[in-house]
Amino acid sequence: MYIEPTLFVRVSSIEKITKQVKKFTLFPETGKELPRFSGGAHISTYLKIPSGLIVRQYSLVSHPDKRSNYEIAVRLSENSKGGSLHWHQGMKVGDRLQISYPKNHFSLSFKARHHVFYAAGIGITPFLSMMQDISTNRQTFELHYASKSEESCVFHSYIKKHYPNQSHFYFSDQHQRLQTTSLANHPIGTHVYFCGPEGFIEQFRTASIELGYPILSIHSERFSPPKPIVLKAFQVKIHNGITINVSKTETILEALHKHGIIAPYSCQIGRCGTCELPVLKGRVDHYDSFLSDEQKEANNCIIPCVSRAKSDKLVIEIK
């Protein structure tokens, strides 16, 4: 399987920060400094478990200038396919793993006059390093952070202590709701950033666009793949003749792997483009955030970790 260039690290500490979230500190095996990253950056982590290799993306929550170690926060998800489950139950201090170099699809805009962050739940993670970057640059920002309750609010006391004037919390158990109406109050020159569950991001994106925000002033980061609207089964024919069935519940990429077909991938959320494959026949239902609109229109390639078929059959090329 394809693996991008990586760094070897070991887990130096594990801290339970809420009922569902643990923070892991990773230090470089070589003892050399780790690369500096910019606010909003993430890493891919590669975990070897008996059933194979699990690749997951996590935002770096440590200070961007700190190079002796990296920190990530992992939430145990209810329907974990193994990633967060392994982090929570299998990982011990001293364990060794591979991580990618820091990558950033969610960086701060240089053009913004003011930054506003909207986070829901574990979606807070990329904003920690962004707030640290901004504080160093002396720019202005606000944080609007929704969580189920104060106890389950990740980094609550840290944020409250360091950014008392900029942060606003919304706890649903106290009937406080983070609403899109606050988007109407941001001064001209504001850039907005959304991170959280798919529905949350969509709701805020749509509301911003309806208010007339330029697309370039809206930024979002997803950690889960977008949910297709229509989920139907279809067939994928590989140009060498094999036909495989893709069920309603699996992705093309998963179906390919199940049949022992080697297909590279990394993020599995339609963002990095690693898994791109040429399409020879059939209509593609694009769900990725990697291909441009023109490329999607052209219908000659697919991001199989998230995209599906509109037609009953797709013919794709695998070398």
Next chain:
Amino acid sequence: MSMDAVFIEGKRKYIFCSDEHGLRVLSSVFENVKKEKLAYEWYHFSAEKRECLEEFLSKQKMGTFLYVELPYSELHTVQMMAKRIGFSSDETQYFGYGEKWISIFCCRCHELNRAEEQQTGLTCHQCELKLEVSDHYSELYHAFLGYPATG
């Protein structure tokens, strides 16, 4: 800078900024905004009230679109001001009319000279130093800096 004002849909508010002469290009867009019953505000510009404009623009919220039609002599200043406040190129359209000239600040005697937009050199009308027009724009003097011409 495009020639025709284009109506940009889907904004919560439209601002039209011009002086009494500058209604030519903006009127069709304005009709559109009125017809669709969208929120708008006219800002009647005068050079003396530049600070008021700055204050007015700074108070605007996201989702606002700005149309400006002014003499070339004022347009650049307003454009720089709006940009500084945070209006991006996706939130603005600018139209100039009249004589196209720019101010050049003499680096020796600090006099402001007039020059045509495309002009690359001139002689300072006060100290007679030969000046080269740089692309350094001074917000303070609303002028491009003129340096001693070489060669």
